[in-house]
Amino acid sequence: MKTLVIARHGNTFRQGETPTRVGSRTDLELVEEQRGRGIGLYLKKLGLTPTRILAAPLKRTMRTAELAAEELGNPCPVLADARFIEVDYGPDENRTEEQVMDRLGRAAAAAAGRDAAALSADELQGLGAAAIDLWNARAVVPDGWKVDVPRIIANWRELAAEVAEGEVLLCVSSNGTIRFAPHITGDYDGFCAAHDIKVPTGGVCIFTSADGAAWTCSEWGTKAFKQI
Numbered sequence: 001m002k003t004l005v006i007a008r009h010g011n012t013f014r015q016g017e018t019p020t021r022v023g024s025r026t027d028l029e030l031v032e033e034q035r036g037r038g039i040g041l042y043l044k045k046l047g048l049t050p051t052r053i054l055a056a057p058l059k060r061t062m063r064t065a066e067l068a069a070e071e072l073g074n075p076c077p078v079l080a081d082a083r084f085i086e087v088d089y090g091p092d093e094n095r096t097e098e099q100v101m102d103r104l105g106r107a108a109a110a111a112a113g114r115d116a117a118a119l120s121a122d123e124l125q126g127l128g129a130a131a132i133d134l135w136n137a138r139a140v141v142p143d144g145w146k147v148d149v150p151r152i153i154a155n156w157r158e159l160a161a162e163v164a165e166g167e168v169l170l171c172v173s174s175n176g177t178i179r180f181a182p183h184i185t186g187d188y189d190g191f192c193a194a195h196d197i198k199v200p201t202g203g204v205c206i207f208t209s210a211d212g213a214a215w216t217c218s219e220w221g222t223k224a225f226k227q228i
Contacts, residue, residue: 035202
């Protein structure tokens with residue numbers, strides 16, 4: 001049996017703070033340890049001890065992986081792997097969701113030949129929300145974001161191919177990048193139809209492959225810190 005565990009980093013905003021869309025160019029620290037430690041404790045509960053731990057080279061992902069490793073008894077070092085860094089949100093990097101919706105709404109209006117100045121704030125927000133809905137439902141990249149979809153898909157497939165028989169590999173990444181991981185199952189559209197592809201902070205996803213069979217997903221976005 002081959003096991004690939006993919007987890008999203010913990011929180012980077014405290015309760016009451018206004019979150020922003022944090023991508024690869026915004027390197028924030030974690031503001032709590034519960035979710036990172038929860039990943040490790042949950043894997044311990046399942047009897048899954050990683051033989052390799054990879055993390056995107058950002059403070060939030062590396063620290064989450066380190067916290068998980070501590071709870072697992074530090075079975076192996078945490079290695080930085082740039083293949084799984086978060087996506088670049090382009091002009092929406094580090095902006096609030098309201099600002100993101102407004103810009104995307106204006107872009108959608110222009111693409112449709114409509115005058116954004118003639119639209120109300122609510123109409124612009126609605127157009128922007130529609131773009132985000134597509135991103136969350138089927139990973140359709142919104143206008144202006146710098147996301148190399150073929151490369152990210154290839155990275156996940158490469159990682160899946162690297163997992164050895166009997167190995168448990170843990171990879172800590174971010175929401176924008178993780179949503180492409182189910183391509184390793186060979187049925188991404190079917191997966192999107194059955195799952196919310198937006199993984200919560202501290203969420204755990206588990207894929208397995210037995211005897212050379214296709215990868216299957218047994219858990220997706222499990223809030224580990226609530227399961228221990």
